[in-house]
Amino acid sequence: MQKRTLGKEKLEVSSLGFGCMGMSWSYGPPKDKQEMIALLHAAVDRGVTFFDTAEVYGPLVNEELVGEALAPSREKVVIATKFGWEANPQDGGKWNALNSRPEHIKQVAEASLQRLRVDAIDLFYQHRVDLNVPIEDVAGAVKDLIQEGKVKHFGLSEVGAQTIRRAHAVQPVAALQSEYSLFWREPEETVMPTLEELGIGFVPFSPLGKGFLTGKIDADTKFDSTDFRNSVPRFSEENRRANQALVDVITSFAKQKNATPAQIALAWLLAKKPWIVPIPGTTKLARLEENLGAANIELTPEDVRSLEEASSKIKLEGARYPKFHEQLVGR
Numbered sequence: 001m002q003k004r005t006l007g008k009e010k011l012e013v014s015s016l017g018f019g020c021m022g023m024s025w026s027y028g029p030p031k032d033k034q035e036m037i038a039l040l041h042a043a044v045d046r047g048v049t050f051f052d053t054a055e056v057y058g059p060l061v062n063e064e065l066v067g068e069a070l071a072p073s074r075e076k077v078v079i080a081t082k083f084g085w086e087a088n089p090q091d092g093g094k095w096n097a098l099n100s101r102p103e104h105i106k107q108v109a110e111a112s113l114q115r116l117r118v119d120a121i122d123l124f125y126q127h128r129v130d131l132n133v134p135i136e137d138v139a140g141a142v143k144d145l146i147q148e149g150k151v152k153h154f155g156l157s158e159v160g161a162q163t164i165r166r167a168h169a170v171q172p173v174a175a176l177q178s179e180y181s182l183f184w185r186e187p188e189e190t191v192m193p194t195l196e197e198l199g200i201g202f203v204p205f206s207p208l209g210k211g212f213l214t215g216k217i218d219a220d221t222k223f224d225s226t227d228f229r230n231s232v233p234r235f236s237e238e239n240r241r242a243n244q245a246l247v248d249v250i251t252s253f254a255k256q257k258n259a260t261p262a263q264i265a266l267a268w269l270l271a272k273k274p275w276i277v278p279i280p281g282t283t284k285l286a287r288l289e290e291n292l293g294a295a296n297i298e299l300t301p302e303d304v305r306s307l308e309e310a311s312s313k314i315k316l317e318g319a320r321y322p323k324f325h326e327q328l329v330g331r
Contacts, residue, residue, distance in 0.1 A: 102138070212247065
């Protein structure tokens with residue numbers, strides 16, 4: 001697999017990474033641990049070197065899974081994790097309280113190092129902006145961890161352009177991780193010009209629109225009761241029916257390229273900028289191999305233009321997050 005470099009920080013990773021969240025959390029019940037370890041080994045064998053997790057995934061168990069699975073490959077992989085949440089005693093211990101106080105960041109780093117079985121965290125993201133803590137203090141805490149050798153690179157997730165600038169002035173930001181796909185293109189207007197100006201890499205999560213762009217989900221799809229898409233307005237039955245038009249456009253384009261809709265959606269991201277590294281997640285080997293096949297599809301500027309022209313004519317329905325999460329992004 002080809003490599004890409006995330007921004008001026010020169011963090012080299014595979015052109016497609018692997019989002020590990022769904023193995024333990026959010027997309028239905030947790031999957032079998034040994035099967036997921038085998039899948040992560042398969043990803044490494046196929047050239048993937050960039051793996052994404054977070055303490056809140058599970059919580060905690062996803063970091064443990066990733067740490068155990070990647071321990072034999074530690075020297076050739078880059079592991080990203082995140083801080084910024086904690087259990088909320090006022091809400092039954094659910095992990096829905098923000099906490100990016102510097103002392104908490106440092107405690108999280110120590111715990112993540114243990115769960116990931118590493119001496120240093122390759123990329124440490126603030127998961128969501130905590131308005132109670134100045135972003136300069138957050139960046140300063142990570143800067144301290146970098147100077148101590150416990151963290152290598154600093155990242156941000158789902159933040160606005162001004163927050164990126166303020167953080168970057170204290171500690172250079174290696175990468176921004178935010179949702180970006182043909183299903184959600186807002187970052188093109190809100191943050192990508194800033195990333196290009198400052199030399200910061202972009203790591204799109206949900207590059208397949210939380211599975212919608214694979215073409216395997218339609219208005220009749222029933223999600224498991226533990227699947228968070230049940231609470232996402234964009235995934236209501238009515239909105240899935242309306243948004244199917246986008247999948248139809250991508251599917252038609254994929255047929256011309258002898259590819260799958262998922263491969264075209266990923267290839268589009270790879271063609272947008274050389275500093276973009278999508279992190280599709282999966283729990284199935286066949287889907288992993290399909291996703292990695294996107295790295296071999298080269299879309300010309302004309303391909304990109306025609307795909308965007310056709311897809312931009314479709315009005316997508318539904319918010320991408322329920323209200324609680326919607327208010328935490330773009331800060």
